[in-house]
Amino acid sequence: LTLIRALLPVLVFALGAAPRGAAQAPPPAKVAGSIKRLFGPGAQVDSIRVDSATVLRVSRRDSLLGFAQVGNVIGKDQPITFLVAVGPDDRLKDVDILVYREPRGGEVAYEPWRKQFRGKSAADSVRVGGNIRSISGATISVHAVTAGVRRMLADLTAWHRSGAIR
Amino acid sequence: VPRIAPIALLGLLAFSPLPAQERTTVGGYGDVQYTNLTGPDTPGQANVKRFVIYLAHGFNDRLSLHSEIEIEDAKVEAGDPVGELEVEQVFLDYRLTSWLTLRTGLVLVPVGIINETHEPPTFNGVARPSFDQDVIPTTWREIGIGAAGAIPGGSGLSYRLYLVNGLRAEGFSADAGIREGSGEGQQASFANPSLTGRLEWARPGLTVGGAFWYGGTANSYAPLGTGAFAAPITLLALDARYDIGAASFRVEAANISYGDAGVIDMLNDTPIGSRLAGGYVEGAYNILRHLAPASTQKLNAFVRHERYDMHASVPAGFTQDRSLARRITTYGLTYKPTWNTAFKWDYQLVRNAAGINEYNVLSLGMGFQF
Numbered sequence: 001l002t003l004i005r006a007l008l009p010v011l012v013f014a015l016g017a018a019p020r021g022a023a024q025a026p027p028p029a030k031v032a033g034s035i036k037r038l039f040g041p042g043a044q045v046d047s048i049r050v051d052s053a054t055v056l057r058v059s060r061r062d063s064l065l066g067f068a069q070v071g072n073v074i075g076k077d078q079p080i081t082f083l084v085a086v087g088p089d090d091r092l093k094d095v096d097i098l099v100y101r102e103p104r105g106g107e108v109a110y111e112p113w114r115k116q117f118r119g120k121s122a123a124d125s126v127r128v129g130g131n132i133r134s135i136s137g138a139t140i141s142v143h144a145v146t147a148g149v150r151r152m153l154a155d156l157t158a159w160h161r162s163g164a165i166r
Numbered sequence: 167v168p169r170i171a172p173i174a175l176l177g178l179l180a181f182s183p184l185p186a187q188e189r190t191t192v193g194g195y196g197d198v199q200y201t202n203l204t205g206p207d208t209p210g211q212a213n214v215k216r217f218v219i220y221l222a223h224g225f226n227d228r229l230s231l232h233s234e235i236e237i238e239d240a241k242v243e244a245g246d247p248v249g250e251l252e253v254e255q256v257f258l259d260y261r262l263t264s265w266l267t268l269r270t271g272l273v274l275v276p277v278g279i280i281n282e283t284h285e286p287p288t289f290n291g292v293a294r295p296s297f298d299q300d301v302i303p304t305t306w307r308e309i310g311i312g313a314a315g316a317i318p319g320g321s322g323l324s325y326r327l328y329l330v331n332g333l334r335a336e337g338f339s340a341d342a343g344i345r346e347g348s349g350e351g352q353q354a355s356f357a358n359p360s361l362t363g364r365l366e367w368a369r370p371g372l373t374v375g376g377a378f379w380y381g382g383t384a385n386s387y388a389p390l391g392t393g394a395f396a397a398p399i400t401l402l403a404l405d406a407r408y409d410i411g412a413a414s415f416r417v418e419a420a421n422i423s424y425g426d427a428g429v430i431d432m433l434n435d436t437p438i439g440s441r442l443a444g445g446y447v448e449g450a451y452n453i454l455r456h457l458a459p460a461s462t463q464k465l466n467a468f469v470r471h472e473r474y475d476m477h478a479s480v481p482a483g484f485t486q487d488r489s490l491a492r493r494i495t496t497y498g499l500t501y502k503p504t505w506n507t508a509f510k511w512d513y514q515l516v517r518n519a520a521g522i523n524e525y526n527v528l529s530l531g532m533g534f535q536f
Contacts, residue, residue, distance in 0.1 A: 051323070077224075077232065078222070078224055078230055079224075099227075100264060101224070103257075104314075107316075109264065109316065110320070128505070130462065133371045134370075134409065136373040137407070138368065139369060
């Protein structure tokens with residue numbers, strides 16, 4: 001039973017120790033920065049394997065703050081690495097674009113676009129043209145990230161309700 | 167809850183659905199069009215306007231290649247006046263940070279809306295706006311080197327800035343403007359390296375862009391002068407896209423100033439203007455928003471009005487051709503069962519200030535991208 005208290009230094013160490021082959025992994029410092037921004041500093045992070053995915057459980061002392069997951073979607077041709085964080089109520093806290101690699105469409109990382117997802121639950125229809133407005137010139141990335149967030153929100157909610165993560 | 171050792175964080179990184187080290191992606195777009203001009207002896211014509219294969223390759227997390235190979239008018243045969251096979255873009259990106267990606271190769275000139283975003287489902291109307299054919303020579307591409315990225319600080323601004331092969335004055339003409347002066351990646355001389363760039367501000371529903379091109383056009387043609395910036399041409403362009411509810415709007419405008427037009431016009435049968443200017447406004451309304459509010463399909467009714475003048479000004483000693491002051495009104499429907507497929511119908515009223523050779527066009531088309 002190991003707790004990971006000081007997340008950031010550990011992650012930085014992990015990056016340093018990572019084989020060079022892990023070139024397209026999300027930069028650990030970015031994951032750590034995202035968790036810190038969304039859940040506040042000093043949160044405890046545990047990693048849970050569920051199905052074939054890895055979920056981050058975020059807590060402080062004995063109270064659950066929420067869960068986060070990192071994933072990739074293909075935009076036009078390059079992977080977009082993003083993070084979805086939900087609260088204990090299964091509502092989406094935020095989406096972070098960790099790495100954007102496409103030639104055009106990076107507007108999906110902009111706060112005014114990402115904030116449209118906040119507070120959404122798996123029961124909400126998270127759809128471009130519905131409750132998510134698109135950005136002209138970034139249409140492909142907008143559709144890819146929206147679909148990725150929708151799937152991830154559904155997974156996290158289902159796992160939480162089934163007790164696979166708690 | 168199973169608690170996992172610190173090493174598990176490494177596991178998180180390794181077991182996330184990560185892309186492979188190197189990967190090749192195939193995509194494409196295309197459209198098939200039917201057009202029928204009004205008037206006698208103008209039978210309708212159906213054409214595979216374009217079929218484009220998009221190929222990309224990620225060499226590693228930072229270095230990627232992006233390319234398009236285009237076949238226009240279905241086939242290419244020796245002696246056939248139509249039909250083209252061309253590399254529409256091929257460039258390498260090296261991503262340093264979110265605000266700086268280095269780019270080199272055959273790149274799209276980042277002016278206007280359609281030149282960079284030309285996939286058929288992205289615009290209303292069977293054909294691309296005429297403005298994006300005559301004034302901005304879509305698909306305008308040149309070999310060059312430059313940078314692109316998002317301006318940090320949450321400003322919503324992004325940029326592209328390229329140093330590219332310049333235009334060649336000998337290709338200029340009255341009715342096609344600067345189109346045939348473009349190198350298009352073939353035996354480009356780089357005699358007149360030119361600068362082009364774009365600054366774009368975006369938020370959900372609204373994208374506003376400003377762009378420029380500046381460079382010489384002499385291309386070692388002595389009467390136009392020597393030096394990298396001999397016989398310079400300046401293009402300034404503005405564009406905006408705004409979506410609100412079921413309505414969407416587009417505006418594009420450009421001004422091309424060419425002070426040395428007189429010299430090259432002595433040589434050409436069809437003199438290019440010393441200034442080309444104009445643009446269009448377009449409004450569209452998604453009727454399905456009311457008929458089927460839950461649907462993600464779209465049925466856009468649209469109208470576009472283009473006004474541009476290839477002879478906004480002419481050099482001293484030349485006569486303005488008023489038939490080159492074009493006014494084109496297009497109205498029609500775009501049905502989009504998905505965001506990346508479209509079935510189109512439109513009717514165009516092609517007019518000009520001289521009132522000669524005016525006609526109407528009925529068009530049908532289908533387009534896709536993936």
